[in-house]
Amino acid sequence: MSTGDDLLREAQDRLDAAMESRGLWPEEDSAWVRGAMTALPRHRFAPDVVWEWDGWTWVAVDREREPGRWAALVYPEPQDSTVTQITDGLPTSSLSCTQVVADMLDSLMLQPGQSVVELGTGSGWNAALLAHRAGPGGRVVSVEIDPGLARAAAERLAAAGAPVEVRTGDGTAGIAGLEPVDRLVATYAVETVPGTWIEQVRPGGRLVIPWGRLGHYALTVAEDGTSATGWLQGLALFMGDRHATSAATSPAPAPGGETAVDDQEMFEDLTGGHLLFALRVSHPGIVVSVEGSGARARVRLREETSGRSALVKRTDGALVAATGEGRELWVALRAGYQLWRERGRPEQWDFGMTVSPAGQTVWIHDPASGPYTG
Template identity: 30%
Template sequence: MSAQVSDEDLEELAASARAALVREIDRTGAWADDPVWRDAFEQVPRHLFVPYYYVGVSGGYERRWGESPDPAARARWMRGAYADVPLATRLRDGELLSSSSQPSLMAMMLVALGVADGHRVLEIGSGTGYNAALLAHRLGDDDLVTTIDLEPEITESARRHLEAAGHRPVVATGDGARGVPERAPFDRIIATCTLPSIPRAWLAQCRPGARVLTPFATGLVALTVTDAEHAEGRFLATPAYFVPLRGASRSQPESVPVGGLPRGARDDELFRFLLALTRGGLDPQEAYTLWEREDRPRRERYGITVSGERAWAWLDDPEGPYVWQLPGG
């Protein structure tokens, strides 16, 4: 088989695999509230953003590469690029540094972000550049999109991937917790990495009424910004596990000991969320008592408020009785 025919076969495979991914996301209902995103996922080729990735195998990871000399390996790479799963894209000493998120989760987050024509959007965590490309396609104006990452090698590769896909949003290298003030004000901020606190710099770079969607404590919280010092919002229903924001000042907390609790609680994903959200505010036994008393509350009952120097999480009502101070608040 010649290289030319092989390339044609790969393009056909990409088109059919992308169509299958769109149908799969359709079935999840992820963009039911804003079907305009369907076109973005139909048109933006994910494989251009993952020229290689790693899949877990017994004893470690296997690298899949779009330039492999083996046609069968290239086909496996292409099919995997359109699977509705997260793809590990950067490893260092066995640690995951960057990944391409699960497409159906990306679709749900983009819908929850509430993007409208003309919005200026900041993405924290460039990853492969795929999410920024989806945003740029949706908005129809690359200049409305800014994406930032701490690692120069990540931003350089994201920029190359975006150019290959025909997009040129602003790709900045720096500490995402500080935002990108020279590109402000923003109407929407979306983070694709998890943080231990809500950076005040983000609020200061938002227009009043802006929306901030960020992973937090194994969940996703959607905050409405009132002004530079005030924001409030609730968690979405879905669980979310993202790579932590990198930076010397943001080490991840140690796991909470739960040995004395019933197995049903220890293994319950919603209880683990409560533990993560109230870390330092409730000990595990107190959290378990609350969890049982309040009928094992789902994520949507929790929220976060930022007010000046204070930030707190809450159950049902920002004024209490169940409130817990957050780091940095």
């Protein structure tokens, strides 16, 4: 019979092997990430109770009573996170999925001896990895809005020997009184990158920020210190800023109109992935998610402001919105599809972002191309 330690080692080895076989471990300048995750394993930063979705509700899984199940949840598939806190029936904190943590650390390009601010301490695992890389000559300051999470993370970090300054506060405002740092990373998504985050980083420094709960950008601060520009680095779902309000629906104007939208073609392109991100830019108020693939693929739509929803799927070669209240959402997205086609069907990696005192602009190919709109 396996002991708790054996179960953890087996689960940890499975996750490491999955990352290896799928080519998900960063290489070259970021090869340090794998070693850091081995030295500072996920389970050292997980609470004794984690949560699992059973199809109806979130169920608590206790480490002492169910060590094997707990280990499997702490070391899931590379693309899966571990829910560590439920508030009013909804997840409010998690150990982020290993694939995304590795990708974001790679994008951050943190060097030994540098200073870094982390916004959203959570369990403390990511902060520990940052401290491992920054080393004795570096500095890691992490801020967490939830006092309970901040206390628990500080205790785990101390037990792991990770020199991280954990502060309690609202990271959206940055950290007052702290001189500009070399790097800044957020662990929760924002719709609009706060100007205070740009000011927190020195000219030439780098920020890695989840945006729109769909992907993360890496931005480099300009020499004047007032703006930052960069590219989309990866896709993943992120928990949002706890103070954020739902994005308003802002359909892009339909371009030219020389060709009518073919719903079947739009459906096929949407399940391919690149259009999904483009619609997130052009129609931020409509949450679009794809389930399954091929003939079984389905697209779910939900309007954040009204709660209207739709399920779009194939039926005998035709597309049907299964929920009548949201049929208009599919029609609204046609404008975004036409925009995407007119702009040359850009891939998700073609999207960049500039944040300046004048506002935030998402563009494709080159900042000079202007906002991604019709």
